[in-house]
Structure formats: C-alpha cells, structure tokens
Amino acid sequence: MSMHDDDQAMAANLVMGLLDADEQAAAERRLTEDAAFADAVSAWRERLADLDATADPVAPGSGLWTRITESIQTTPASVPLRDGQSSARNVTLWDNIRFWRAAGLVGASAAVLFAIVAIGAVVASIQLRGDLVALAQRKPVYVAVLVNDTTRETGAIVNAFADGRVELIPLKSIDVPAGRTLQVWTLWDRTVGPKSIGLTDQARTLQLDLQSLPRTIQDQLFEITLEPEGGSPIGRPTGPILFKGNAARAM
Helix, strand or coil, X not given: CCHHHHHHHHHHHHHHCCCCHHHHHHHHHHHHHCHXXXXXXXXXXXXXXXXXXXXXXXXXXXXXXXXXXHHHHCCCCECCCCCCCCCCCCCEHHHCHHHHHHHHHHHHHHHHHHHHHHHHXXXXXXXXXXXXXXXXXXXXXXXXXXXCCCCCCEEEEEEECCCCCEEEEECCCCCCCCCEXXXXXXXXXXXXXXXXXXXXXXXXXXXXXXXXXXXXXXCCEEEEEEEECCCCCCCCCCCCEEEEEEEEECC
16 A cells, blocks of 8 residues: 555544544544645545434433333342351342343343344444445546537546546547547646646546646546657647546535
8 A cells, every 4th residue: 555545544543433542542633733634634525524423322211211210219029048157138130140140141241242243243344444435536526528628518527536546437528630649748836837637549547647747626628639659759738638637626
C-alpha cells in the first residue's frame, strides 16, 4: 500500500470513528499540519455524510427502567434448612454454596458469550469499513464531460477517483485516420501548460496517467486532440481539439 493509500485509509477511519486513541490523536494533529490530509478527511466526510441519515434513532421501551428498578430492589430468596442444621439463623441464597457455584458457571458462560459477540462485532466493523471504503472509491470525486465546441456533441467523460485513478470513457465512436492518433491532455495551471496523459488509436475506455501530476481539482481542463501517430512531437497539442471539458465535483 502506498503512502497515499495509507493517508486515504486513515482519513476514512477517522471519519468513521474506527481509530484507537493514539491513532486518533495522530490524525487530529495532522488535520492542523497537513493540508492534503485535511482535504482527504473533508472529502471522506462528504462521501459518507449520506450514510448518517440511514440510521434511525431507537428509543428504549417505556417499561425498561421500571423493570430494571424492580430487579434491583428484589430481596434474595431464602432456602430451606438442611437436616440437623440449626434454625437459629435464617439461611438465604448468600449462604448457599451451590448457588454461587452455579452463578460462577453462568457468569463464565456469559463472559465467553460476550467475548464471542465482541469479536464478531469487531470483525463485522472491519468488514463494514472495507465495504464502505470500496464503495466510496468506486464513486468518482470529479467528473469532466468532454464536448465538441462546434457540434456540441458529448464525446467522452473523465472520472477522477479518490485513490488517484483517472479514466476516460468514450460516449461515441471517433474516426481516427490512418497515421493519426487520439491524445488526451489535461491543464490545471496555465503557467505550466497542458500535459499529455494518454494515447489511443481508437475510442475506448482508457486509464489515464496522472500519477506524476497534482491531484485533480475543480475546473481542471481535459481535452482530446487528433495528433500524428505516436503523439504530438512537441509535447503540446498540435492537432484539432475534438472534445474538451472541465472537471466538476461529482454529485
């Protein structure tokens, strides 16, 4: 697992309340010191916010406290005297060794049962955490709809995910003449200029290469151009822009 994946896991666990005391303290320190980590926590809070609304509050029954009070106030029942035992004192359950042996067995069994239930709850929590993380990572954080300026046709969409993956999904066929190729670009800073992030000889789903670039942000430009076979010879778009669009926060 990369450092980025570790940060994403810590951010998710912080939001879901699954960190122990030391991890919680470390994560809270990072919130004030690490802007990227704070952004990750904010993104996880936004992704998982809808899950809070799925849990309905459950109030205890009206007779619960009455039953608890009555059970506390119940006096121990007396037990009959054994043959030859003096009747000078009233023998109660407190004096019955068999009662305490049975109580000990019941208590031990309850402890074992509680341990089994607790372990099951921890396992379920870990599995739930994994399911929530996987679900959130399958949902894109940003989406760019790429449109042709002239025809206003939508040609493709770009999905950017929390784990750093970025994919291009074509929505229509694109004619690519012989000796030419489709090249995908992104622009997040005009002082840096566009960067090539993918090449393909046909319209198909493409995993884009943004590993060496900053994380996708709001309004980041994506575009597809028609270039010579093998890609632009100058590292900048040279052919016509077929489709372009800006990234927006996914709903």
